[in-house]
Amino acid sequence: MAYWLFKSEPETFGIDHLIAMSDQTEHWDGVRNYQARNMLRDNIKKGDKVFFYHSNCKCPGIVGSARVVKNGYPDFTQFDPESNYYDPKSNADNPRWFMVDIKFTKKFKQVISLEQLKTMPALADMALVRKGNRLSVMPVKEDEWQAIIDLV
DNA sequence: GCCAACGTTGGC
């Protein structure tokens, strides 16, 4: 079992959107970065745990957790010309982009803010707290997960 | 294969 952190803009798809989905489950579509794609396709497995992070908002931080309920499979939005995530260079025989399904686990009583995360020595190695990081899907080490969970 | 230009991310 592994741990991950997924970023999303709360106005686009926040944790409350996940809670509102049927079975509190949703596919994590729209990732268009190769490093993140590789993780979605190869490494993120059913049963893994995920921190749900809100980015690009007034209070960026971890707002809750979820778990992976379906292994990586082709992101169908890449084939939909109507979608913002449409990729004309991808084809069905060799899909370029992948996604997993996640199910809501928990919404934290308060946001664990990026500001707070940055102060934690246990998290110093996380890409999240480093300058210029743009990965929207990233691995979390077990001890990092624990250090964060201990705050809840 | 290099690298400048460009677009996007995301904190502030």
Added chain:
DNA sequence: GCCAACGTTGGC
């Protein structure tokens, strides 16, 4: 809204 950081694109 600004802008630094970074990934991608495309000309050469």
